[in-house]
Amino acid sequence: MSKRVLLIGGNFSPEPTGIGKYNGEMINWLVENGYQCTVITSYPYYPQWEVQKPYDRSKRWYKKEVSHNGKLKVHRCPQYVPAQPTGKKRILLDLSFSVSAFFKLLQLLPSKKHDIVITVAPSFQLGLLAVLYKKLRGAQFLYHIQDLQIEAARDLEMIRSPRLINMLFGLEKFILKRADVVSSISDGMMQRIGQKIPKPVQFFPNWVDTSLFFPVDEKENLKQEYGFSAADKVILYSGAIGEKQGLESILHTAKAMRNRPDLRFVICGSGPYKSKLEALAAEMELENVVFYPIQPFERFNRFLNMADVHLVIQKAGASDLVMPSKLSTILAVGGLALVTANPGSGLHALVDKYQMGILVKAEDQQALNEGVALAVGGGNAGITSNARAYAAEHLAISGVMGRFEEIVVHRNLNLKTC
Numbered sequence: 001m002s003k004r005v006l007l008i009g010g011n012f013s014p015e016p017t018g019i020g021k022y023n024g025e026m027i028n029w030l031v032e033n034g035y036q037c038t039v040i041t042s043y044p045y046y047p048q049w050e051v052q053k054p055y056d057r058s059k060r061w062y063k064k065e066v067s068h069n070g071k072l073k074v075h076r077c078p079q080y081v082p083a084q085p086t087g088k089k090r091i092l093l094d095l096s097f098s099v100s101a102f103f104k105l106l107q108l109l110p111s112k113k114h115d116i117v118i119t120v121a122p123s124f125q126l127g128l129l130a131v132l133y134k135k136l137r138g139a140q141f142l143y144h145i146q147d148l149q150i151e152a153a154r155d156l157e158m159i160r161s162p163r164l165i166n167m168l169f170g171l172e173k174f175i176l177k178r179a180d181v182v183s184s185i186s187d188g189m190m191q192r193i194g195q196k197i198p199k200p201v202q203f204f205p206n207w208v209d210t211s212l213f214f215p216v217d218e219k220e221n222l223k224q225e226y227g228f229s230a231a232d233k234v235i236l237y238s239g240a241i242g243e244k245q246g247l248e249s250i251l252h253t254a255k256a257m258r259n260r261p262d263l264r265f266v267i268c269g270s271g272p273y274k275s276k277l278e279a280l281a282a283e284m285e286l287e288n289v290v291f292y293p294i295q296p297f298e299r300f301n302r303f304l305n306m307a308d309v310h311l312v313i314q315k316a317g318a319s320d321l322v323m324p325s326k327l328s329t330i331l332a333v334g335g336l337a338l339v340t341a342n343p344g345s346g347l348h349a350l351v352d353k354y355q356m357g358i359l360v361k362a363e364d365q366q367a368l369n370e371g372v373a374l375a376v377g378g379g380n381a382g383i384t385s386n387a388r389a390y391a392a393e394h395l396a397i398s399g400v401m402g403r404f405e406e407i408v409v410h411r412n413l414n415l416k417t418c
Contacts, residue, residue, distance in 0.1 A: 087158030188346015
């Protein structure tokens with residue numbers, strides 16, 4: 001029989017990065033492999049932090065999309081999207097979607113039962129909707145954790161009330177206890193989740209399509225395509241640009257290395273902090289820093305291959321709370337990743353174990369400067385080879401989703417195959 005899956009998540013295709021990208025690719029894989037899928041989601045807004053065209057015309061109400069010959073139904077729900085996200089505004093964003101998704105879920109309850117209901121955190125409280133659906137319709141519940149949202153909000157001081165933090169942890173524990181399968185994307189995050197509940201936590205890493213992202217040898221020609229000389233060393237940050245990420249450190253490194261005219265620092269992406277970062281770069285008179293918009297998907301592999309060094313910048317307290325999704329794609333193209341992560345964190349342990357990047361201490365400007373100097377010095381062929389090998393062996397979407405089927409569908413849920 002056809003297996004039916006319901007996904008409840010605030011981010012989905014066509015968002016090009018982050019959780020929306022992975023939710024979209026997961027559902028697309030499931031549809032192509034015989035599943036009937038329904039998605040309750042919002043309108044695409046990330047990483048621009050505004051609803052994107054053409055969805056901006058109908059963003060204030062519900063909208064249904066049907067594709068793949070009826071095998072995929074997407075229900076877009078309205079939500080509040082702040083132009084300048086702060087801690088309080090992010091809470092409002094999450095709450096507004098939770099409320100609108102709740103009413104859509106009530107509307108779908110009488111329809112044909114879904115065998116599996118999946119929620120992806122953040123937002124962590126969406127698990128309550130899955131608990132409700134499980135109780136009323138008997139579906140199996142998979143709770144997949146992309147970010148440890150409550151810890152991040154606490155450690156980054158987005159929420160400062162200990163009472164509120166404890167209440168949120170209690171709510172999270174309620175959800176975790178009722179999930180049939182709990183999963184996450186890194187060893188460090190799995191260990192933290194395992195401390196909260198006496199049940200196994202499954203490993204479903206953020207995948208990458210290794211047939212779409214792969215090494216390209218013509219690096220000099222690629223640099224010229226993007227306005228650089230063949231002799232330039234390109235140090236690239238590509239991803240969301242937010243205030244809490246500490247991306248000012250890239251500008252300070254660029255300033256410290258102005259005596260190297262061959263070094264070009266490229267910051268590519270979108271986000272609420274980009275204009276402030278551009279203003280700061282202008283104030284510092286950094287002629288060696290260039291800002292690029294989000295690149296078209298069809299050219300993104302070539303764009304990534306242009307770079308000599310890829311920056312993966314994180315705060316010290318975030319290395320076990322989030323696993324940067326950009327790292328998977330960097331590894332797939334055989335890129336040289338310069339990662340800020342401290343010993344003892346899951347991210348540091350992973351990169352160090354497979355020798356697939358250069359590690360520097362997080363939130364240490366001098367360490368970042370020295371790391372960039374080391375990276376552009378050459379002699380890193382072994383690291384880039386390890387990076388591509390790790391992506392091919394561990395991060396290919398077919399392997400990750402095949403394991404998802406084995407654990408979630410066949411073993412735990414005991415469903416018949418198509």
